[in-house]
Amino acid sequence: MNRTRSRALYERARGLMPGGVSSPVRAYDPYPTYITRARGSRLWDVDENELIDCCMGFGPLILGHAHPAVVEAVREQAGKGMLYGAPIEQEVELAELVRKHHPNMEMMRFVSSGTEATMHAIRLARGATGRKLIVKMEGCFHGAHDSVLVRAGSGATTHSSPDSAGVPEEAAANTLLVPFNDISAVERALIENRDRVAAVILEPVMGNVGPVLPNEGYLEQLRELTLEHGVLLIFDEVITGFRLAMGGARSYFNVEPDITTLGKVLGGGLPIGAFGASEGLMSHISPLGKVYQAGTFSGNPLSLSAGLAAVRTLEREGHQELGRRGEIMREGLARIIQERGLPYQVAGVGSMFQLFMTDRPVRNYRDALTSDTRTFMRLFHALLERGVYIPPSQFETCFLSTAHSDDDVRRMIKAYDDALGALE
Ligand SMILES: Cc1ncc(COP(=O)(O)O)c(C=O)c1O
Structure with a gap:
């Protein structure tokens, strides 16, 4: 994936803003992806990579981008x-x-x-x-x-x-x-x-x-x-x-x-x-x-x-379809980790989901902190390479919107499967 323009923008930004960003949740190594436009379930970065977005602005965009x-x-x-x-x-x-x-x-x-x-x-x-x-x-x-x-x-x-x-x-x-x-x-x-x-x-x-x-x-x-x-x-x-x-x-x-x-x-x-x-x-x-x-x-x-x-x-529009797609997403992730024999946890409700990289069911903060955050960031990058953008942290929630289609969900599950395979 070509990310040269993102890298160049980050080089300029990091001397201007702490971590090169206006909010720390957007910062990650080696540099964040700079976005130029978005529609529905998709983002495009400044290098013209098309991404299925599951960050959705950290939650507000329940109808997708530019409804x-x-x-x-x-x-x-x-x-x-x-x-x-x-x-x-x-x-x-x-x-x-x-x-x-x-x-x-x-x-x-x-x-x-x-x-x-x-x-x-x-x-x-x-x-x-x-x-x-x-x-x-x-x-x-x-x-x-x-x-x-x-x-x-x-x-x-x-x-x-x-x-x-x-x-x-x-x-x-x-x-x-x-x-x-x-x-x-x-x-x-x-x-x-x-x-x-x-x-x-x-x-x-x-x-x-x-x-x-x-x-x-x-x-x-x-x-x-x-x-x-x-x-x-x-x-x-x-x-x-x-x-x-x-x-x-x-x-x-x-x-x-x-x-x-x-x-x-x-x-x-x-x-x-x-x-x-x-x-x-x-x-x-x-x-x-x-x-x-x-x-x-x-x-x-x-x-x-x-x-x-x-x-x-x-x-x-109601929440029914949104909840159904959330269910499919979580079931898909649960199936993948089972097939791959990974001890991880799939969590979420409705249109919210996350893969916790820990063998411990997550009921509170201390459970969440047992997650392998390094491997999570490798997963984040592997997903990015495969055209899926999730929040760049284990300690955030992925969000679906009404703009995500069944096909988007299928593609994301496949991307997680491939990405997890690449980490093995
Ligand atoms: C539950 C909760 N409360 C409050 C806030 C703060 O909201 P804002 O970022 O709009 O200031 C957030 C932000 O993520 C949040 O998730």
């Missing part, structure tokens, strides 16, 4: 102006649509990223309860702000900084860590810190160490425990919201959190985040209450228009 309805909505809005610093009709329409599928989000705020959404959700929980502590699960990633960059997944784990330098000890001390899928650990944390914990925050399906499902009953137990202790439950559905189902993990597992955060799919590929809760809780937000949140680009017209078009389209 006509989304492109049209953005084009139309761009022609009418990018930013007014005033509310718009699409804001009301998108909020109504979100509330229809997430009725627990009686009121919400649109922000510009998932990071902002979780930052404000935590501030809201602290402001509403008058407590400082939060309980976070090891390996869950909630964006790049101080309270949650403690044992964080995603790029923080990939690049060996799950506890980021620059986060003051005082800030980290307010974040209590527990393993995912361990209800007794949460119970202990809540008992030992009675009346001091504002919220428990988690990804209901972990997506940032690869997909890790909650054990049966875990989310229900978390709900009961938090109610018992008067602690708010925050579901970070930045990945799962609209991806697992229109109503996200909340409706998929039928467990109601107090506060929900959304992002990714909600923006149709443009930057967005949202946090929402009951009217009572949200009335703590300024200007109704004393918890402050603001942003020049919060609820910006382009993101709202793209998001509205995307969510409406998804509502029409």
Whole structure:
């Protein structure tokens, strides 16, 4: 595969941006692939290599790249102006649509990223309860702000900084860590810190160490425990919201959190985040209450228009086909590793999947860390050579979109098979 132009761009970029990238998850050795255009399930790099994409912008692009309805909505809005610093009709329409599928989000705020959404959700929980502590699960990633960059997944784990330098000890001390899928650990944390914990925050399906499902009953137990202790439950559905189902993990597992955060799919590929809760809780937000949140680009017209078009389209198309293709993908991978006698794990749900290169079933962060990350990166490159682009880390999730056809899935399974064969 010719990658000379990518290499040349990286040579220029690496003196300009740390690691040559604007977000560390995009960096990998020897240099990243520079993309020039995308459509449907396909990416083209600057050297004109065509790739089946399973990274999908790290999750937002559930309809595939450049979906006509989304492109049209953005084009139309761009022609009418990018930013007014005033509310718009699409804001009301998108909020109504979100509330229809997430009725627990009686009121919400649109922000510009998932990071902002979780930052404000935590501030809201602290402001509403008058407590400082939060309980976070090891390996869950909630964006790049101080309270949650403690044992964080995603790029923080990939690049060996799950506890980021620059986060003051005082800030980290307010974040209590527990393993995912361990209800007794949460119970202990809540008992030992009675009346001091504002919220428990988690990804209901972990997506940032690869997909890790909650054990049966875990989310229900978390709900009961938090109610018992008067602690708010925050579901970070930045990945799962609209991806697992229109109503996200909340409706998929039928467990109601107090506060929900959304992002990714909600923006149709443009930057967005949202946090929402009951009217009572949200009335703590300024200007109704004393918890402050603001942003020049919060609820910006382009993101709202793209998001509205995307969510409406998804509502029409449904998740059934997407889930079926996810199933075929996971079954295909499971068959390959069985045939090749490899001890690996296939994980995922709906349109999310990952091959964990470990012999241990992955139920939490520590299990995920037993994976052979070097061999995983060899797999990544072997797949790239075969025209399949997955997220460049063991600790991420691969995503399918409605644009992936059965043929795409077949080709990807074949590419994994060949790539794994080449590693032997
Ligand atoms: C579950 C979760 N929460 C929050 C975030 C942060 O979102 P953003 O990258 O839009 O700031 C991410 C990003 O990957 C995420 O996966």
